[in-house]
Amino acid sequence: MKSNALNIQNYIDQIQPERKASFDQLRKVILLNLPKGFKEEMSYGMIGYIIPHSIYPAGYHCDPKLPLPFASIANQKNFIAFYHMGLYAKKELLDWFVKVYSEKCKYKLDMGKSCIRFKKMEDIPFDLIGELMQKMTSDEWISIYENNIKK
8 A cells, every 4th residue: 555645754744543643653663773874764655774975976776866775664554564574585584574573472473575564553563663674774774785686
């Protein structure tokens, strides 16, 4: 469900009241733990955490006019989505996350390749998301990205 919001505040203003506090807390945790080199902006109709062109001028290989994406949060129809490309690109990080998630959360992990779906707002592991955000620097993400797209 892509949003037509023009800016982050407009996006947040459109979130259902019963999800707003959880979404705001998730965003706050991400921002508090976002490593240097990443920037928050609207990206692909969601709130994205990207590496700006000022740091990585090549941009995203699918469309070099766009900055290099890394993570996003989105208010979807039936859940809050958290996307983290590092989980998709680095198996050790994924393995760590899956293990720790199962130890900290009472509900089964609902995850695609890089998308974690939170259907129960009370079970979002905010501390784990904060820890995950600190596990990859912008330089490491650029290195992993370049190694993968050059294959």
